[in-house]
Amino acid sequence: PATHQEHLGTPQSTGMDILQPKAVNNLQRQRKEQQDCDTSGHLTPSLDNQELTSVTFSLAHTLKGLRQEVNELKLQFTEFQRELTPAQQEKERDRCKEPDRTAQQKEITSLQEALTAAGHKEQLGKAIRQDLERELFQTKSLLRTAYVELNERDTRAKALEGHLNVARAEVQTLTQQFCNIKEELDMVQRELKQSYRLCMDSSKRHPAACHTASSANPRTPVHRYKGGGGGGKDLCLTLLNSRRENRINSDEP
Incomplete structure (x- = not known):
């Protein structure tokens, strides 16, 4: 026990x-x-029943x-x-997200590189823009200078055109005067030829009288015309002046 x-x-x-x-x-x-x-x-x-009941309870x-x-x-x-x-x-999701985080990190790195490249491109663009603005300013300056020179040339061209018009008017006047003088010369030549023919006919008819007249006055128009040279020119000028005086006298009232 x-x-x-x-x-x-x-x-x-x-x-x-x-x-x-x-x-x-x-x-x-x-x-x-x-x-x-x-x-x-x-x-x-x-143990009695009460104790057993108490223990059981x-x-x-x-x-x-x-x-x-x-x-x-x-x-x-x-x-x-x-x-x-x-x-x-959550832990499993984190494990699953681990490759995504790697991909995101790669994407972030790629974006940072792209951002850096964009910054370099922006700086390059600013430099190019400054160069273009400088060239544009120089071009504008050249254009202003060319415009001033063009205006000056235009002014000179207009002045030369005015001088040319004046010269043309003078040439036209001189041409008209030349034509008038030529007409008068032609008329004087015709008159001289006619006078010469008349003198020749007269000399054929009266040779002694014509010879006497020629000897007495060697500067007659017939002698000068026949001799030629400078005397013919003097005779023409004398006749032209005579015709002009006659014309002026006829124009006066």
Whole structure:
């Protein structure tokens, strides 16, 4: 009996821990009395019905509390699983997003390189624009200079055109005068020829008289015309002046 009691000591002590305090005290007292009886060799009566009922009720109440604790632990475990599941899902999503992050990083790097290239292009465009603006300013300056020179040339051309018109008028006047003089010369030549023919006819009819007249006046028109040279020109000018004087006298009232 002692060996059997020692073998059952640990489970009983474990069971005692979950009983109510009053039931625990009763059981401990009963066990101590049982041990004393075993030591002295006397047997003790077993537990009465009231004590058994109290122990049974205490065990039932403790079992109910244990069941409630188990249910609470189950609920806590379920809640923990619920909380753990989103975390695991988030972790899995992070693992799945890892390649996306790499792709995003590559895309960001590519965009940064494109932005840098765009900045270089913008600076190059600004430099080109400044060069074009400088060339445009120089071109405008050249155009203004050319416009001034063109106006000056236009003014000179107009002045030369005026001089040309004056020269043309003078040439036209001189041409008209030349035509008039030529007509007068033609008329004088015709008159001289006619006078010469008349003189020749007269000399044929009266040779002695014509020779005497020629010897007496060697500067007669017939002699000068016949001799030619500068004397003919003097005769023509004399006749022209004579005709002009006659014309002027005829025009006067």
